[in-house]
Amino acid sequence: MSPWVLNGLRRGVITTSYPAHQEAAKGVSPGLPASLVPVTEEAGRVLEALCPTGAISLERGEARVDYRRCIHCFRCCRGTDLPLDWKPGYEWATLTTGGLSAAAWPKAFHKSMHILVVDAGDCGACLNEVKQLSNPYYNIHRLGFFITPTPRKADILLVVGPVTDHMRLPLQAAYDAMPTPKLVMAVGACALSGGVFGPSFVARGGVKDVIPVDVEVPGFPPPPLAILHGLLVATGRKPPAPWQAGTAVAGSTRPSSALAG
Ligand code: SF4
Structure with a gap:
C-alpha cells in the first residue's frame, strides 16, 4: 500500500470547510x-x-x-x-443580466442539483478543475451537487471551452434536451468570451453566442473553489461577485x- 493511501487512512480525509468558512489554504487560487x-x-x-x-x-x-x-x-x-x-x-462568479436565479427552482431542490458538464472545445485546463470538484477535498456531493451524464436529468449545464464550430450543434442539442427550469453556467475565460481561441476560424465569442448564459465564472482556468462558488450562486446559497x-x-x-x- 502506498504511503499516501496509508496516510489518508490514518489521518482521515480532510475536506475543505468552504462554504461554511473561507478556505485559507495556500495555493487554492491564483487570485x-x-x-x-x-x-x-x-x-x-x-x-x-x-x-x-x-x-x-x-x-x-x-x-x-x-x-x-x-x-x-x-x-x-x-x-x-x-x-x-x-x-x-x-468568489468570482456572477449572475448575468436577465439570467435565471435560484428562484427558478423550489427551495426543496436546492440541495439536489444535477450538473451536466459539456466540453465545448476546452484545452483541458478548465475541465480538469471541474473534475477536482468530485475529489475528497472539494467533495461537492456533501453540498447536494451531482454530476450526471444525461441532459434529461440535468438542472445545470456547465460549459467549458470557447464552443468550437463543431460543438455548436451538440451544445444546443444538450441544452434543448434538458427539462425546465434549467440554468447555464459558463466556466472560464474561453467560455465567457472566446478567450485565446475566439473569435477565430474555429470559434466565436463563447457560450453566450449559442445559448443563454445565467452564471459566469471567470478564470483561466478558474480554481475548483471559484466553480463551487458559481454553483452556490446558481442556487442562491452565496451572493454573486460584485462585478457586472x-x-x-x-x-x-x-x-x-x-x-x-
Ligand atoms: S490577461 Fe491581461 S489582465 Fe489578465 S493577467 Fe494577463 S495581462 Fe493581466
Whole structure:
C-alpha cells in the first residue's frame, strides 16, 4: 500500500470547510488582477499593450480589467514597472443580466442539483478543475451537487471551452434536451468570451453566442473553489461577485504619486 493511501487512512480525509468558512489554504487560487486607479494615460497605454487578450482598457483615468477576457498570464503583474495589484480570493462568479436565479427552482431542490458538464472545445485546463470538484477535498456531493451524464436529468449545464464550430450543434442539442427550469453556467475565460481561441476560424465569442448564459465564472482556468462558488450562486446559497458581466471590475487604489494623472 502506498504511503499516501496509508496516510489518508490514518489521518482521515480532510475536506475543505468552504462554504461554511473561507478556505485559507495556500495555493487554492491564483487570485485576479485588480483594476488600477488613478493611472496616467501613458502608464495605462503600456498596460493595455501588455495584455494579450485585450482584457485591460484605459477608461477615465482607470486601467480596467475585464475578467471575462483575462487569461491569468500575469504579464500585467510581472512584466511592467507599474504592476496591477493582485487580489486573492476565489468568489468570482456572477449572475448575468436577465439570467435565471435560484428562484427558478423550489427551495426543496436546492440541495439536489444535477450538473451536466459539456466540453465545448476546452484545452483541458478548465475541465480538469471541474473534475477536482468530485475529489475528497472539494467533495461537492456533501453540498447536494451531482454530476450526471444525461441532459434529461440535468438542472445545470456547465460549459467549458470557447464552443468550437463543431460543438455548436451538440451544445444546443444538450441544452434543448434538458427539462425546465434549467440554468447555464459558463466556466472560464474561453467560455465567457472566446478567450485565446475566439473569435477565430474555429470559434466565436463563447457560450453566450449559442445559448443563454445565467452564471459566469471567470478564470483561466478558474480554481475548483471559484466553480463551487458559481454553483452556490446558481442556487442562491452565496451572493454573486460584485462585478457586472461583460464590464470591468472594482479596482484598488494605489497610493504612489507616480500614478496620478
Ligand atoms: S493577467 Fe489578465 S489582465 Fe493581466 S495581462 Fe494577463 S490577461 Fe491581461
